[in-house]
Amino acid sequence: xxxxxxxxxxxxxxxxxxxxxxxxxxxxxxxxxxxxxxxxxxxxxxxxxxxxxxxxxxxxxxxxxxxxxxxxxxxxxxxxxxxxxxxxxxxxxxxxxxxxxxxxxxxxxxxxxxxxxxxxxxxxxxxxxxxxxxxxxxxxxxxxxxxxxxxxxxxxxxxxxxxxxxxxxxxxxxxxxxxxxxxxxxxxxxxxxxxxxxxxxxxxxxxxxxxxxxxxxxxxxxxxxxxxxxxxxxxxxxxxxxxxxxxxxxx
Amino acid sequence: xxxxxxxxxxxxxxxxxxxxxxxxxxxxxxxxxxxxxxxxxxxxxxxxxxxxxxxxxxxxxxxxxxxxxxxxxxxxxxxxxxxxxxxxxxxxxxxxxxxxxxxxxxxxxxxxxxxxxxxxxxxxxxxxxxxxxxxxxxxxxxxxxxxxxxxxxxxxxxxxxxxxxxxxxxxxxxxxxxxxxxxxxxxxxxxxxxxxxxxxxxxxxxxxxxxxxxxxxxxxxxxxx
Numbered sequence: 337x338x339x340x341x342x343x344x345x346x347x348x349x350x351x352x353x354x355x356x357x358x359x360x361x362x363x364x365x366x367x368x369x370x371x372x373x374x375x376x377x378x379x380x381x382x383x384x385x386x387x388x389x390x391x392x393x394x395x396x397x398x399x400x401x402x403x404x405x406x407x408x409x410x411x412x413x414x415x416x417x418x419x420x421x422x423x424x425x426x427x428x429x430x431x432x433x434x435x436x437x438x439x440x441x442x443x444x445x446x447x448x449x450x451x452x453x454x455x456x457x458x459x460x461x462x463x464x465x466x467x468x469x470x471x472x473x474x475x476x477x478x479x480x481x482x483x484x485x486x487x488x489x490x491x492x493x494x495x496x497x498x499x500x501x502x503x504x505x506x507x508x509x510x511x512x513x514x515x516x517x518x519x520x521x522x523x524x525x526x527x528x529x530x531x532x533x534x535x536x537x538x539x540x541x542x543x544x545x546x547x548x549x550x551x552x553x554x555x556x557x558x559x560x561x562x563x564x565x566x567x568x569x570x571x572x573x574x575x576x577x578x579x580x581x582x583x584x585x586x587x
Numbered sequence: 588x589x590x591x592x593x594x595x596x597x598x599x600x601x602x603x604x605x606x607x608x609x610x611x612x613x614x615x616x617x618x619x620x621x622x623x624x625x626x627x628x629x630x631x632x633x634x635x636x637x638x639x640x641x642x643x644x645x646x647x648x649x650x651x652x653x654x655x656x657x658x659x660x661x662x663x664x665x666x667x668x669x670x671x672x673x674x675x676x677x678x679x680x681x682x683x684x685x686x687x688x689x690x691x692x693x694x695x696x697x698x699x700x701x702x703x704x705x706x707x708x709x710x711x712x713x714x715x716x717x718x719x720x721x722x723x724x725x726x727x728x729x730x731x732x733x734x735x736x737x738x739x740x741x742x743x744x745x746x747x748x749x750x751x752x753x754x755x756x757x758x759x760x761x762x763x764x765x766x767x768x769x770x771x772x773x774x775x776x777x778x779x780x781x782x783x784x785x786x787x788x789x790x791x792x793x794x795x796x797x798x799x800x801x802x803x804x805x806x807x808x809x810x811x812x
Contacts, residue, residue, distance in 0.1 A: 399671075399675060400675075400811075401671055401674060401675070401811075403811070420811075421677060424675060424676065424677040425677040427675070429671075429672075429675050431668050431671060431672070432668070433667045433668030433669075433671070434667055434668075435667060435668050435669055435671060435672030435675075436667060436669070436672075437600060437604060437667075437669060438666070438667065439603070439604040439607045439608050440600065440603065440604065444600075444603070448596055448600050449676070451592055451593060451596040452593055452596060452597075452673075452676040452678050453676060453677065454589045454592075454593075454677075454678075478607075
């Protein structure tokens, strides 16, 4: 099993994500109780855990959307909270909610994103990502009329538009059909080859195991497991997922 | 340039969404009509009383109506986690505030312009010859209301009782603005010399400036968590 001390796993390499002693309390409820974790450049980390384990909170802290109670977090060298502008420039988030405006068309949503990102040649870039996710034909329809799967694809197109260095994905495989799942898998693999780091929180053991280099398990706000893929079998990982006879996941 | 584009993009998004949905616009126009009608009905046929209270009733109607639009300004972004999406862009927080402000201001001003003819008919007022002067009062008052409303909508966005809290905070805070707008409108409707409205215009300008600067300085702090 790999250690959770993180930096020791990347001698001489600046981690893309570095979390030290992370604690988060929501009122009297502890969401994270001292998490230490490092993710190297180009690495894909799958974060598993039951509902309420703190996965989404961890991703939200990494994205700078939630302030930690204690501890330090660095993303691509930028300290979250102190250099939030830098963090926002390098991250891409695929959230549980699709973050799309339903009264706008698919294309308008992406054009709005391109303007907010300050991209050059926005029309070409938008057309390019729409083609990648196979939504060219439907792009001029309002998002309200899209199926859940189409909305996820459009959210993926928005993520592609950002060209992030660190991707934070919350349940990315939810509501995806086989074709879209394959598309996401290919995108993750292609991003990995260009050095993009990915942290994905998922219940889906099969998909998490298929794409990740490393698996970690959060339980009640603590990191209870952290191993490289070649150090763990899918079955042993799945067995970890059974708590009192109930499977966490949606498998 | 990118800053201005971002401001316009956010305002454009809000206006297009509103135009297509017409959810707030319809509700606001109907509400303005209802308030003006009910006040008129309550005052009976006494023209002297109606004329004396007209400017106050007009601005009460506008104030109540504005809350409906302002509630959707930032709180509307909660659907589908769009607010998170907006905050995740590497955009200046000031651009986000100004974009939301421009959107709200335009929608409220449009409702006010639609309400003027209703007001003129219900209260038997000839406002058309005074329209440019009336706009000189309406625009800064609306800007102040939209600025304070956007800021407070941001402050209350994380609260469970956000819809109730917004008017609860907004009305006391905008008392000077409403007072100035009422007095300024009174001068215009009574066809008195416009110089008499100048102190009220200055008060509105000071309110607008204070809230605009204050909002730009505090928006980032308020919007993040």
